[in-house]
Amino acid sequence: MMANATEAVASWLNQHESELVAFRRDLHSHPELGRQEHRTTRAIAARLSAAGLAPHPLPAGTGLWCDIGPIGRDTTATTATTAMTATTAMTATTSPGVASTGTASDRPDVPMVMVRADIDALPVLDVKDVPYGSTVPGVCHACGHDVHTAVVLGVGLALAAFARANPLAGTVRLVFQPAEETMPGGALDVIDAGVLKSVSTVMAVHCDPSLDVGTIGLRAGPITSAADSVRVTLSGPGGHTSRPQNTVDLIYALSRLAVELPAALSRLVDPRSSLSLVWGHVEAGTVANAIPRAGSIAGTVRTLSRDTWEDVPALVRRLAEQIVAPYGADLALEYRRGVPPVVNSIETIELFRTAVHRVLAPGAEMSVTQSLGGEDFAWYLDHVPGALARLGTRIPEGPTYDLHQGSFDVDEAAIGIGVRFLAASALQALERAAASF
Numbered sequence: 001m002m003a004n005a006t007e008a009v010a011s012w013l014n015q016h017e018s019e020l021v022a023f024r025r026d027l028h029s030h031p032e033l034g035r036q037e038h039r040t041t042r043a044i045a046a047r048l049s050a051a052g053l054a055p056h057p058l059p060a061g062t063g064l065w066c067d068i069g070p071i072g073r074d075t076t077a078t079t080a081t082t083a084m085t086a087t088t089a090m091t092a093t094t095s096p097g098v099a100s101t102g103t104a105s106d107r108p109d110v111p112m113v114m115v116r117a118d119i120d121a122l123p124v125l126d127v128k129d130v131p132y133g134s135t136v137p138g139v140c141h142a143c144g145h146d147v148h149t150a151v152v153l154g155v156g157l158a159l160a161a162f163a164r165a166n167p168l169a170g171t172v173r174l175v176f177q178p179a180e181e182t183m184p185g186g187a188l189d190v191i192d193a194g195v196l197k198s199v200s201t202v203m204a205v206h207c208d209p210s211l212d213v214g215t216i217g218l219r220a221g222p223i224t225s226a227a228d229s230v231r232v233t234l235s236g237p238g239g240h241t242s243r244p245q246n247t248v249d250l251i252y253a254l255s256r257l258a259v260e261l262p263a264a265l266s267r268l269v270d271p272r273s274s275l276s277l278v279w280g281h282v283e284a285g286t287v288a289n290a291i292p293r294a295g296s297i298a299g300t301v302r303t304l305s306r307d308t309w310e311d312v313p314a315l316v317r318r319l320a321e322q323i324v325a326p327y328g329a330d331l332a333l334e335y336r337r338g339v340p341p342v343v344n345s346i347e348t349i350e351l352f353r354t355a356v357h358r359v360l361a362p363g364a365e366m367s368v369t370q371s372l373g374g375e376d377f378a379w380y381l382d383h384v385p386g387a388l389a390r391l392g393t394r395i396p397e398g399p400t401y402d403l404h405q406g407s408f409d410v411d412e413a414a415i416g417i418g419v420r421f422l423a424a425s426a427l428q429a430l431e432r433a434a435a436s437f
Helices: 002-029 038-050 145-163 187-192 250-268 306-327 346-359 413-435
Strands: 064-068 112-118 171-177 201-212 216-218 226-235 276-284 294-303 330-339 365-367 386-394
Touching: 002 038, 002 145, 002 346, 002 413, 038 064, 038 145, 038 171, 064 145, 112 145, 112 413, 145 171, 145 201, 145 386, 145 413, 171 187, 171 413, 201 216, 201 346, 201 413, 216 346, 226 250, 226 306, 250 276, 250 294, 250 306, 294 306, 306 330, 346 365, 346 386, 346 413, 386 413
Parallel strands: 112 171, 112 201, 201 386, 216 365
Antiparallel strands: 064 171, 216 386, 226 294, 226 330, 276 294
8 A cells, every 4th residue: 555655645736736836836936924814814715615525613713633544443433624714614514534623532443643733833034035025014924834834734635535545544634733833832722722633743854955856865863952941031120320339239230140151051061951941032231321220131942952951940940040149130031941852763763764764765765963943843752652754854965944933944845755755654654553453
């Protein structure tokens, strides 16, 4: 069945890959921030419904999930129209072998593999001169989530077309997740909605502009960093800059904190954890000759170590209080948990490796190092084994467009590569799981 399915996916792509590229460009032109992805959600749902599938909205109203393949006997049937607008045309008659309705099951009698895409954009100005540039001022798909969405949509549509005449070994659950770029992330919305309950394996790809299109970056074990945010606000009585000894020299205290806190952290944790505190925002005062009453500094805390991630909030607070204490400022610290590291399971990476060798060109597999970037896909791996792969998006010998920059763009051939890779990986995961049922 595996060979027939991968051939069917390739055949489907020959006819429909341009539609996926057009879909990606439409999303790129109409980016939406986390938990505001209403248009994006409607567009995905409409395309799935047109293919005879039945997408289910997440409770918050943005993001959705959709099943392809058989549904377990203990799955509760539901309607698929809840919380969607009438124009989405969510209800549709499905063909044999294509799941139409259902909710997550605690003990399904068929295996289920989840393939996840994130759908939100970033508050970044799009500076590209392209026909599909952002039409929303100050918002841009600068991290490739539009590509991820087009890839997972393609996986679903291709497998649904195959499943109409060829029963799958289990269910492929597509998840289009909101708010990946927020902290602690929309993955928790998906988990809280019960969508993960009956899943045995989770998988996803993330654009990597450092890899040429046609390649897939793989790494067993940790592949991303933990990422949190911290904001420190100092306050005091204020005063004249000619008499700092009579008040709290707030900006001086803030500057000492900015320099000394990252330095102190680097000396109080194992250097192999690569703990990094980098400030991205500082604000204090309005005029040159007045010491302000308040000021704040904010940044991100990243570490490659799960153990360090567990301990660092208390350490940051203790050190901040000690650094500021001599200057008499009042301190308020907000530490927000973001995401733990993504730790890829060895078994899923082996599935990925087999899929790469089976459906992509020789030499497509690339070994990658652990990144200090954060990814809320990590929350799924706290519950279910799985893996995140890196999808090469760079034009061979072309420029590297870095993530989270308004100039970021991709070689759109990566969409078809991602569909072939993830579809093959999902099918292999189903066959492996079905063997143990």
